[in-house]
Amino acid sequence: xxxxxxxxxxxxxxxxxxxxEQRSRVMGNPPSIRRCxxxxxxxxxxxxxxxxxGVNSAGICAALINWYSRSQEQGKAPVSRGTIxxxxxxxxxxxxxxxxxxxxxxxHMNPFRLFIIGRESGxxxxxxxxxxxxxxxxxxxxxxxxxxxxxxxxxxxxxxxAVCSKANSEPDAGTLRWLKRLHSSHxxxxxxxxxxxxxxxxxxxxxTLLQFQNQTVSMSYHKGxxxxxxxxxxxxxxxMIGPI
Numbered sequence: 001x002x003x004x005x006x007x008x009x010x011x012x013x014x015x016x017x018x019x020x021e022q023r024s025r026v027m028g029n030p031p032s033i034r035r036c037x038x039x040x041x042x043x044x045x046x047x048x049x050x051x052x053x054g055v056n057s058a059g060i061c062a063a064l065i066n067w068y069s070r071s072q073e074q075g076k077a078p079v080s081r082g083t084i085x086x087x088x089x090x091x092x093x094x095x096x097x098x099x100x101x102x103x104x105x106x107x108h109m110n111p112f113r114l115f116i117i118g119r120e121s122g123x124x125x126x127x128x129x130x131x132x133x134x135x136x137x138x139x140x141x142x143x144x145x146x147x148x149x150x151x152x153x154x155x156x157x158x159x160x161x162a163v164c165s166k167a168n169s170e171p172d173a174g175t176l177r178w179l180k181r182l183h184s185s186h187x188x189x190x191x192x193x194x195x196x197x198x199x200x201x202x203x204x205x206x207x208t209l210l211q212f213q214n215q216t217v218s219m220s221y222h223k224g225x226x227x228x229x230x231x232x233x234x235x236x237x238x239x240m241i242g243p244i
Contacts, residue, residue, distance in 0.1 A: 014211055
């Protein structure tokens with residue numbers, strides 16, 4: 001259950017990601033810089049080390065959402081999808097991403113959608129896996145929004161998509177302030193379909209905003225429901241693009 005937004009601009013691009021989880025789940029840790037192979041990587045993490053969004057010093061950004069509308073594993077415990085992005089953060093380019101993905105135990109993972117944005121790729125590459133292989137799609141270098149939901153995923157995506165389409169016509173559309181407001185939205189009403197999601201058993205637990213500008217990526221991590229956040233992020237980090 002998540003929302004991912006990609007917003008290109010003249011200086012680079014923005015990424016926004018809401019993480020929606022069960023209310024009983026342990027809260028994630030704020031972003032930190034880690035070494036992945038020969039590269040530095042910046043991402044928030046689960047207590048076990050997995051993550052849902054990250055960026056490395058080669059300028060590769062990754063965001064992952066669960067694909068609930070596809071059949072989920074029953075019985076045996078699957079390999080956590082949270083391990084995917086840390087596994088990829090040592091990659092320098094999309095070709096290495098392709099090869100690295102093939103080494104994952106996809107047949108032991110629940111379905112997912114992975115979005116990769118390279119600083120010089122000119123496209124948003126999406127990988128979809130249903131457990132044995134993956135399908136590759138390319139989205140144009142234009143504003144885009146993608147959604148997942150553990151309940152009524154297709155209708156929830158349609159509702160959130162309509163909210164995003166309406167927001168794209170606002171005067172300050174494309175700005176960081178606008179993106180934060182969009183990911184805090186309760187339109188058309190607070191509930192399972194709102195981007196800032198609220199259900200009796202689940203809720204948006206964090207919002208992560210990335211601003212890629214020139215040779216620097218800034219990451220703002222907002223812990224808790226975005227609608228309850230007033231003021232600055234609970235954690236701000238910065239990663240320089242280039243060798244470490």
